[in-house]
Amino acid sequence: MAHRKRPVNQEVVTGNNNYYPPTTNQPRPTPPNPNDVMIVNLQNLNAPRAGTPPTTQPPLTQPFYPGALPLPSNPIGFTPTYPTPAYNPNANPYQPSGPSIPPPRSGDAIPITPVNPHTSIAPPPPGATLPNGPSAQTLSNNSTPGATLYPSVPLHPNNPVGSDPRSRMEDEFGGGFSSRAGGPTGNPSFSFTPTPSHFEVPTPDPESQCPANYMRNTLNAIPDTSALQQKCTIPFGVIIQPLAEPDNYTVPVIDFSAVSKDGVIRCKQCRAYINPFVVFVDMGRRWRCNMCTYHNDCPPDYICDINPSNGQRLDKADRPELNRGCVEFVASKEYINGRPMAPSYVFVIDVSFTSITSGYFKTIVSTIAHSLDCLAADLGHNLATNNNEKSAAPGGGRVNFAIITFDSNIHFYNISSNLTQPRMLVVSDLENSEPFIPAPHDELLVNLSSSRSLIETLLEKLPTMHQDTTDVETCVGPAMKVAYELLRSVGGKVLLFNSKLSLKGAGIRANLTNREDPRVLGTEKEITLYKPSNKFYRELGLECSKQNICVDLFLMGTSYMDIITLSGMSQYSGGDIKWYKGFTHARDSQKLAQDLRRNLSRKTAWEAVMRLRCSAGVKTRRFFGNFFIKSSDLLSLPTIDPDKSISAQLEIEEPITKLKYITIQNALLYTTSFGERRIRVQNVCLPVTNDLRELYNSCDNDAIVSFIAKMGVDKGTEAKLSDVRSALLNKCIDVLTDYRTKYAPPQATPSQIIIPTPLFQYPLCTLGMLKNATFRGGITEVVLPDERIFLFNYVRSGTIVNIVGNMVPKLYQIYPGVEGNVKGLDGMGVSLVRQGLKATGMYVLDDKMDLYLWIGRGVAEGIKRDMFGVGYEKNETVTMGANGGGGEMGAYVNQVIGELRRRNGGVWQNVVVIRSGQDAAMEKKFYGKLIEDVIESCPSLSNYQVFLLDLQKKINEKSGVRT
Numbered sequence: 001m002a003h004r005k006r007p008v009n010q011e012v013v014t015g016n017n018n019y020y021p022p023t024t025n026q027p028r029p030t031p032p033n034p035n036d037v038m039i040v041n042l043q044n045l046n047a048p049r050a051g052t053p054p055t056t057q058p059p060l061t062q063p064f065y066p067g068a069l070p071l072p073s074n075p076i077g078f079t080p081t082y083p084t085p086a087y088n089p090n091a092n093p094y095q096p097s098g099p100s101i102p103p104p105r106s107g108d109a110i111p112i113t114p115v116n117p118h119t120s121i122a123p124p125p126p127g128a129t130l131p132n133g134p135s136a137q138t139l140s141n142n143s144t145p146g147a148t149l150y151p152s153v154p155l156h157p158n159n160p161v162g163s164d165p166r167s168r169m170e171d172e173f174g175g176g177f178s179s180r181a182g183g184p185t186g187n188p189s190f191s192f193t194p195t196p197s198h199f200e201v202p203t204p205d206p207e208s209q210c211p212a213n214y215m216r217n218t219l220n221a222i223p224d225t226s227a228l229q230q231k232c233t234i235p236f237g238v239i240i241q242p243l244a245e246p247d248n249y250t251v252p253v254i255d256f257s258a259v260s261k262d263g264v265i266r267c268k269q270c271r272a273y274i275n276p277f278v279v280f281v282d283m284g285r286r287w288r289c290n291m292c293t294y295h296n297d298c299p300p301d302y303i304c305d306i307n308p309s310n311g312q313r314l315d316k317a318d319r320p321e322l323n324r325g326c327v328e329f330v331a332s333k334e335y336i337n338g339r340p341m342a343p344s345y346v347f348v349i350d351v352s353f354t355s356i357t358s359g360y361f362k363t364i365v366s367t368i369a370h371s372l373d374c375l376a377a378d379l380g381h382n383l384a385t386n387n388n389e390k391s392a393a394p395g396g397g398r399v400n401f402a403i404i405t406f407d408s409n410i411h412f413y414n415i416s417s418n419l420t421q422p423r424m425l426v427v428s429d430l431e432n433s434e435p436f437i438p439a440p441h442d443e444l445l446v447n448l449s450s451s452r453s454l455i456e457t458l459l460e461k462l463p464t465m466h467q468d469t470t471d472v473e474t475c476v477g478p479a480m481k482v483a484y485e486l487l488r489s490v491g492g493k494v495l496l497f498n499s500k501l502s503l504k505g506a507g508i509r510a511n512l513t514n515r516e517d518p519r520v521l522g523t524e525k526e527i528t529l530y531k532p533s534n535k536f537y538r539e540l541g542l543e544c545s546k547q548n549i550c551v552d553l554f555l556m557g558t559s560y561m562d563i564i565t566l567s568g569m570s571q572y573s574g575g576d577i578k579w580y581k582g583f584t585h586a587r588d589s590q591k592l593a594q595d596l597r598r599n600l601s602r603k604t605a606w607e608a609v610m611r612l613r614c615s616a617g618v619k620t621r622r623f624f625g626n627f628f629i630k631s632s633d634l635l636s637l638p639t640i641d642p643d644k645s646i647s648a649q650l651e652i653e654e655p656i657t658k659l660k661y662i663t664i665q666n667a668l669l670y671t672t673s674f675g676e677r678r679i680r681v682q683n684v685c686l687p688v689t690n691d692l693r694e695l696y697n698s699c700d701n702d703a704i705v706s707f708i709a710k711m712g713v714d715k716g717t718e719a720k721l722s723d724v725r726s727a728l729l730n731k732c733i734d735v736l737t738d739y740r741t742k743y744a745p746p747q748a749t750p751s752q753i754i755i756p757t758p759l760f761q762y763p764l765c766t767l768g769m770l771k772n773a774t775f776r777g778g779i780t781e782v783v784l785p786d787e788r789i790f791l792f793n794y795v796r797s798g799t800i801v802n803i804v805g806n807m808v809p810k811l812y813q814i815y816p817g818v819e820g821n822v823k824g825l826d827g828m829g830v831s832l833v834r835q836g837l838k839a840t841g842m843y844v845l846d847d848k849m850d851l852y853l854w855i856g857r858g859v860a861e862g863i864k865r866d867m868f869g870v871g872y873e874k875n876e877t878v879t880m881g882a883n884g885g886g887g888e889m890g891a892y893v894n895q896v897i898g899e900l901r902r903r904n905g906g907v908w909q910n911v912v913v914i915r916s917g918q919d920a921a922m923e924k925k926f927y928g929k930l931i932e933d934v935i936e937s938c939p940s941l942s943n944y945q946v947f948l949l950d951l952q953k954k955i956n957e958k959s960g961v962r963t
Contacts, residue, residue, distance in 0.1 A: 039752050204685040208276035210325030213246040214682050221689045221698035222662050226652040232695045233734045237707045241645045242668045252320035255330040260299040263332020269294040275683040276322050290663050291615050331677035340675045341607045344400035344492025346483045351466040352407040352474050355499040359585030360556050362463050364497050367593040369459040371600045375399050399448040408473035416443040417450040422458040431506050435478040476502035477510020491548035499556040510536040516560040521782040529785040530717040538568030545628035548607040550638040551575040556583040563789040572628045574637040579790040594908030605670035608637040613665045617656035621649045624710040626797045644797045659688050696756040705765040706803040713792045732766040737958045750961045753952050767947050768807035768931045771938045781937035805848040809929050815842040822895045832932040846900050852926050854914045
């Protein structure tokens with residue numbers, strides 16, 4: 001059959017296959033040599049090795065990037081080189097953790113003085129070139145305006161195409177099929193021309209792997225047996241961020257409607273989607289599934305000749321589904337169960353005395369009013385997106401809108417387009433009866449475009465309507481109950497804004513009690529505070545998930561609110577929690593407004609389900625995140641957005657010794673904000689190995705730290721926190737002990753720690769977890785229960801970058817330095833130790849939640865005036881330069897802050913100004929972030945040097961090494 005090439009608006013770019021595509025802002029270097037290890041010499045921390053110059057800190061060119069390997073300047077006596085890999089990089093598609101550098105030679109000991117993680121990162125080898133990702137143009141005839149669409153032009157439009165009689169909806173929503181590759185039906189026999197043997201197991205193309213922004217694995221080589229997995233002490237898992245927004249990757253949208261009546265091309269046995277790692281056989285008329293090896297017929301219009309030299313389709317470069325690791329398919333009608341869900345928002349807002357007088361309510365209403373345009377416009381405002389889709393946020397005339405306010409009563413607002421003024425209806429007596437909705441649903445939940453004028457009028461009047469309230473009580477439970485009933489038939493999102501503990505709602509057993517007892521904080525009985533006080537909110541969250549309703553919580557943390565009980569609503573409905581500790585209008589109103597605005601404007605997937613498929617022999621053991629599990633591997637997600645991740649722990653169910661590679665495929669079926677049903681598919685193909693050392697050298701440090709933190713949070717509400725901390729420390733000891741026992745070089749001494757090259761930062765990250773408020777113990781500075789639960793949720797559903805960045809913050813010296821050059825920010829990183837802070841310097845610390853600007857006592861008064869303008873002694877806001885009332889230094893500092901916020905993916909960070917010697921409380925909090933030092937809030941844990949010495953002793957004891 002002659003190949004007929006179809007026209008596609010796609011530029012095909014080739015590159016050096018020795019490097020992986022730039023899925024982050026840094027290139028992916030060659031994987032480390034599995035024969036190299038890092039040997040940390042702890043015998044004399046302050047003395048250099050004989051014959052070498054004294055140990056000094058090298059010039060700082062980049063900030064700490066957990067997962068990268070820090071190198072001292074040259075005290076260990078070697079020049080960085082790029083070792084030739086002991087394996088073919090094309091045959092082992094590792095995905096290392098972000099930017100990496102080549103390891104030192106085996107046997108080189110690194111003196112710790114202490115370890116400084118903020119060292120330079122080596123560039124790619126000289127002469128190396130990195131491939132550019134394929135780009136695409138927007139087609140003028142797209143069915144979805146503005147979407148990057150790759151239409152499949154049929155070769156033979158009149159030929160009939162067969163279809164699978166099984167329902168796609170049933171399959172995706174947990175119907176009676178085997179969801180794992182290798183289902184119970186077995187492989188049928190069929191006759192076809194066999195493919196040459198050298199095409200049966202093709203080497204995966206690194207450029208076809210899913211970018212690490214979307215999927216990252218703790219191990220990038222897979223153990224071939226369950227026994228080998230158990231020998232490897234590192235957990236085997238994958239962290240998925242389905243709607244990530246990388247700067248350098250555009251997800252192609254593919255419409256198969258012109259090729260297949262089935263809508264998408266899938267394996268008829270395991271139901272996996274076609275992907276870059278399938279093999280085409282029988283002259284291109286069939287394709288072999290890489291998940292279950294079943295041979296599928298190609299639709300007639302999808303058949304294409306195969307290149308006899310490499311076994312690849314001649315049109316592979318023109319098929320994004322065959323050369324891109326992350327794609328979206330336009331779902332056919334079989335995937336649509338009724339009318340696609342319209343974006344519906346119900347705002348449930350506290351109008352009690354605390355909310356009104358603090359400015360909390362006014363900020364919320366003002367932000368909603370200013371966000372109406374990005375909800376109603378055809379082009380959503382989307383604060384941070386790389387996609388060219390025309391409605392990242394809700395748009396057009398599809399958005400539904402409602403407002404409910406509450407104190408000890410519930411207030412409804414009739415904003416039907418038939419009225420000329422909004423009407424308020426009040427429901428009271430909530431202690432003796434269940435709440436009810438006093439008007440037809442379509443008068444309270446209205447179309448935003450049709451009732452826009454009434455909504456604007458209502459938002460303008462709301463602050464004055466409740467400004468004289470004296471009601472100090474709230475009824476969160478009843479208010480959420482009626483919000484659920486309002487959305488029950490249509491689905492959507494509920495945004496709850498609450499300022500204090502809700503004591504009302506006994507009629508439906510939703511009232512809460514103040515259980516915070518200072519006497520049990522920091523003791524073994526603290527675990528009792530992490531159990532919900534009633535079942536109402538958890539059961540409501542489960543019901544919301546069934547009806548595709550997501551619940552997001554915005555909580556004002558001025559007093560105890562029992563977040564653990566309220567969190568059941570968001571945890572099971574795919575929602576989020578924002579908690580503003582000690583809310584004050586001057587400090588937190590902007591962060592509240594920015595958080596709410598991003599919630600309303602970011603890309604959102606509605607009524608979604610997610611399924612994780614693995615090759616035969618690998619299965620999913622458990623999941624971590626905010627969702628409801630519908631079956632063993634099918635998750636219900638009423639909504640999901642770029643700021644959330646889902647993690648899965650995997651295990652080897654049966655030997656896979658006959659496989660060279662296994663595939664992990666994630667599929668997210670969802671409705672876009674503009675009403676189109678889509679399937680986002682992400683694929684990664686990993687090599688199978690029987691070498692334990694290769695497993696250790698394929699690790700991803702960031703993914704491992706994040707995954708272990710998520711496992712710790714999962715146990716944090718069930719076991720004592722002291723046991724969780726012990727488990728985190730013991731995991732680090734087990735990993736390093738096992739590696740030392742098996743792979744310590746002959747010259748290793750008891751005073752050295754033998755660390756796998758990719759895990760060189762793992763001990764520091766472990767210390768960061770132990771000192772972080774998420775897991776920290778002690779009674780000198782207790783962590784409040786609400787704060788602990790908020791951090792648990794932050795880790796459970798957070799992304800790798802945010803989790804590791806919070807456990808191990810980055811500290812930048814911005815003055816004196818390269819003032820005026822924000823591009824040099826990566827060269828300003830310094831160690832997280834108090835002794836390194838200069839009295840004449842200024843530093844910015846980024847922990848992914850906030851930015852801390854520390855100003856030394858010796859900074860000249862003119863510099864401070866240049867930054868803060870008039871009244872600089874008390875001003876907490878850095879001015880914007882000469883035109884904004886300040887000078888060049890103020891403009892420069894604001895550029896630094898803006899760049900750090902940009903790197904945080906659009907999530908707003910407050911700037912906390914700390915003047916050394918003037919604000920003891922804030923300075924103490926700042927010093928508590930310097931995890932390489934001894935911190936007052938965690939006196940039981942030493943600095944990083946002593947921590948390494950203690951770690952070395954425990955490793956020697958466990959491995960039987962005599963010291």
